[in-house]
Amino acid sequence: MNNFPKWLNTAVFYQVYPQSFCDGNGDGIGDLNGLVSELDYISNTGFNAIWLNPCFDSPFKDAGYDVKNYFKVAPRYGTNDDLVRLFKEAHNRGMHVILDLVPGHTSDKCRWFKQSAKPTRNRYSDRYIWTNSGWARPEGYNWVTGNADRNGTYMLNFFLNQPALNYGFNVVTDPDWQISYRDKRVKPTLEAMKKVMRFWLDKGADGFRVDMADSLVKNDPDKTATAWLWRKVRAMLDRHYPEAVLVSEWCNAPVAINKARFHCDFLLNHGNKLTDYAFYKRDKEGKSTAYFCKTAHVSAKNMLSVYLRELNQTRNNGYISVISGNHDVERLSYFLDDSERRVAFAFLLTLPGVPFVYYGDEIGMRYIPQQSKEGGFHRTGSRTPMQWDDALPNMGFSTAKANKLYLDVDRTPDAPSAAGQMRDKSSLWNEVHTLLELRRTQTDLQSDGELEVTECGENGVLCYRRGQHTYVAINPTDEERKLSDVVGSKRLFEIGRATDGDGFALLAPQTVVVFEK
Numbered sequence: 001m002n003n004f005p006k007w008l009n010t011a012v013f014y015q016v017y018p019q020s021f022c023d024g025n026g027d028g029i030g031d032l033n034g035l036v037s038e039l040d041y042i043s044n045t046g047f048n049a050i051w052l053n054p055c056f057d058s059p060f061k062d063a064g065y066d067v068k069n070y071f072k073v074a075p076r077y078g079t080n081d082d083l084v085r086l087f088k089e090a091h092n093r094g095m096h097v098i099l100d101l102v103p104g105h106t107s108d109k110c111r112w113f114k115q116s117a118k119p120t121r122n123r124y125s126d127r128y129i130w131t132n133s134g135w136a137r138p139e140g141y142n143w144v145t146g147n148a149d150r151n152g153t154y155m156l157n158f159f160l161n162q163p164a165l166n167y168g169f170n171v172v173t174d175p176d177w178q179i180s181y182r183d184k185r186v187k188p189t190l191e192a193m194k195k196v197m198r199f200w201l202d203k204g205a206d207g208f209r210v211d212m213a214d215s216l217v218k219n220d221p222d223k224t225a226t227a228w229l230w231r232k233v234r235a236m237l238d239r240h241y242p243e244a245v246l247v248s249e250w251c252n253a254p255v256a257i258n259k260a261r262f263h264c265d266f267l268l269n270h271g272n273k274l275t276d277y278a279f280y281k282r283d284k285e286g287k288s289t290a291y292f293c294k295t296a297h298v299s300a301k302n303m304l305s306v307y308l309r310e311l312n313q314t315r316n317n318g319y320i321s322v323i324s325g326n327h328d329v330e331r332l333s334y335f336l337d338d339s340e341r342r343v344a345f346a347f348l349l350t351l352p353g354v355p356f357v358y359y360g361d362e363i364g365m366r367y368i369p370q371q372s373k374e375g376g377f378h379r380t381g382s383r384t385p386m387q388w389d390d391a392l393p394n395m396g397f398s399t400a401k402a403n404k405l406y407l408d409v410d411r412t413p414d415a416p417s418a419a420g421q422m423r424d425k426s427s428l429w430n431e432v433h434t435l436l437e438l439r440r441t442q443t444d445l446q447s448d449g450e451l452e453v454t455e456c457g458e459n460g461v462l463c464y465r466r467g468q469h470t471y472v473a474i475n476p477t478d479e480e481r482k483l484s485d486v487v488g489s490k491r492l493f494e495i496g497r498a499t500d501g502d503g504f505a506l507l508a509p510q511t512v513v514v515f516e517k
Contacts, residue, residue: 023398046436087204117148207245257318
């Protein structure tokens with residue numbers, strides 16, 4: 001791949017939700033120094049890159065996705081120097097760190113917005129999207145009226161406290177207040193975001209995961225104008241920061257990668273068939289029809305249909321990234337039991353592209369329904385503190401009293417912990433660790449390696465070739481299945497059991513085998 005950071009070919013990301021990962025100062029909230037103290041755990045597990053959720057100054061109405069100051073670390077996490085130290089300590093371990101960039105909106109407490117809301121025209125007047133009347137509420141958007149002295153209403157990008165930054169409109173239907181995305185009046189918005197990126201890249205950041213990357217230009221149904229803006233960002237990186245990466249929350253790889261020129265586009269749950277059909281799918285009665293549900297007995301065809309097409313369309317231009325989950329969805333354990341998750345992880349970590357694993361998924365942390373926190377609503381149950389050691393107070397997350405924790409830890413008697421899983425040779429953590437080591441040492445299994453599906457039967461069996469010589473065979477069901485090939489060549493990894501017959505193999509229930517031919 002031309003003009004491409006080479007480190008992405010071997011990268012496997014670990015997503016860290018900073019307020020819930022490790023509390024270094026005992027105030028009940030995770031912080032940057034706590035994260036630094038656990039870098040060895042992340043590295044020893046086998047991850048060599050970190051995606052850090054927003055850590056900038058914020059009123060935290062949306063858990064940090066409402067940025068007040070892009071150039072300042074939120075005091076509850078530490079200081080700018082602490083973030084620089086994180087970069088340095090990660091680099092010393094051969095790891096990379098990307099930050100979470102929120103370019104589509106800010107907090108209404110942001111200095112930019114306070115200036116934009118003034119009635120007298122100034123350099124920030126066009127930084128956000130305003131109508132030209134305090135009574136105007138055009139259809140198709142969400143507006144706030146009466147919250148500023150300026151004679152206008154302003155557009156929201158998501159929550160009530162998140163005014164939309166103004167990158168212009170692709171199709172201008174009301175020229176009284178809409179501005180074209182090519183108009184010089186909106187150019188400073190993109191330049192300001194590029195300034196933010198340069199500020200942190202110069203301090204040691206290795207790139208950015210971009211929140212709601214496809215949301216910038218309004219009235220842009222095909223996202224052509226939004227992609228045009230991101231190409232400008234990519235050109236800046238190619239010229240001045242060629243090793244920095246851009247990862248999009250777009251969930252449309254051909255557009256994000258081919259048109260917008262992101263290095264990676266990760267698959268969440270925005271109608272994407274792979275993750276939906278792999279983990280979440282339910283029928284009308286609520287029964288799981290997900291591929292990795294052992295009683296579903298479904299083919300992998302629906303799961304792979306869109307993915308394979310998009311993989312071929314984006315080959316050599318960028319990576320499709322499959323994730324185990326993240327802070328916006330219920331944890332994987334909510335949908336799949338322990339045995340099912342093991343099979344799913346073997347799939348996730350043997351696909352091409354750059355995988356992302358959400359903190360705690362590697363030890364099977366649970367989704368815990370609870371009262372909303374900082375705009376989390378149902379998502380709050382996926383944001384509970386990392387469980388380090390069941391022999392320590394608060395599972396080792398913090399020395400604070402339980403009622404001072406950001407969120408409470410899982411206090412059920414069988415709650416998993418990192419320490420307990422690392423001691424158990426048969427644990428999920430040890431399987432993930434083994435798979436990551438295999439991916440590190442086997443070139444065929446890394447991000448660039450080719451993918452060819454060799455068998456995708458109605459009986460649920462899936463077999464695919466990675467690179468030139470490496471194969472992965474999967475039986476996710478609770479019944480023995482037949483594979484129309486043998487796996488008697490060199491076996492690199494196996495859970496369950498594969499038994500060769502005369503030109504075929506029998507795969508025991510919930511078996512995954514990685515082998516060479």
